Amino acid sequence: MYQYLLFDIDETLLDFNRDMALAFERMYRAAGLNDAVPYSDAVLRLYNDCNERWWRRFEQGLCTKPALYRGRFVDFFCEAGLPQRDPDLVNSLYFDFLGQTGTVFPGAEALLAALAEKHPIYIVTNGNAVSQKTRLQNSGLLPYIRGCFISETAGAAKPDKRYFDYVLAHIPGAAADNCVVIGDSLTSDMRGAQNAGMASIWYNPHGLPNTLGVPVTHEARSYADIRRLLLEV
Template sequence: MYHHLFLDLDGTLMDFREAERRAFALMAEQLRIPVDDASPEIYARCNLACWKEFEQGLLTIEELSLKRFTLFQAQSGLHFDPRSASAAYEDHLSRQAILYPETLPLLTLLRDEGYRLHLASNGISRVQRGRLEASNLERFFDHIFISTEIGVPKPDSGFFERMLRTTGADKRECVMIGDSLSSDIQGALDVQLDCIWLNTENRETTLEPTYTITSLSELHPLLDSIKL
């Protein structure tokens, strides 16, 4: 039976794709960058590629912040200052707190049932803290772990070891819950921590999560069944 739930933020509790789209549009409007309909998807691919490099320890967070816009500039052919774009984008993103419909009812139910909730997020501290404050999610969590505050990202074992050490929890009573195979699931498996993969897009994997769910609404019934 699990008592400590480590929950990912983006793609699990918050709709990052929509937040990214809105922040990108606001940044482009602010800086008067003449983007077109294809631009958000080009940027999203550049951003994802940079986060993968960050997870692998190939980029610092400062390098990531700039590189995603230099890549976007090269691939889009648009002319702008990548540093200004990065600063404006992160400022707008820090206010994009778009929750999935299931998030608040689920977190309320889990807390009411006595689960200890901890947030485990790869992200830029001021951006994630801003979004948590805007959404009022902080109140649900005993601890908030953000990669730039810890100094290492998921899936680095140091991230997971820090969470276990800080909470003082028995690993057998803990489970990592998230949508990312490369950061949430791989990281948990590397430290022999049980994990629940949120697979909303019917993806395939050679990894072996402890459990798999296809929507956030399946999490509470799954946890209930594990109690039996």
């Protein structure tokens, strides 16, 4: 059915929400921000809101990755009532801590181990190049992965068709009709698959509604669903 598997990382294989929260709190304290506004869940939620806004802009082609990295912290400092700090230095510190993480969702390694016996597996991600590589190393998932395509080195990002054109050009034998994109994000993974003319598996373990109306080929509520779709069809 499908030959090449293009997996997203964050919230598909790795627990980014947990890793991000750990890295953000460590950064917040190391940067001395806790002295101005004590760290709390509300502070983290505020950062998440700023971060999500900027990622949506990036996915829509409205800003560059460096502008995203800077803008989310500039907005966060302002909205949290924090003193302005150098956003580049704070961002660098955040990525240093993020790169020390790599929490694997239960069952993710077993899933990849089973799939890798029959399919070449590749990673497709918009994440930061340095931290994503170290998180994958820390995760123990690299033995099952043939390659990793990070938007920063591809010259384009999901959901842009040019990103997937780059991926196909660097996988021998791969074509739009023999690949499937597997990920949790409607706006980057599923929209990207649609733009590239590829099949998709929306990993939706929380049963969220597809309020955006993005076409998906398959929906999976669990790793068992993904395994059945790819190994038992």
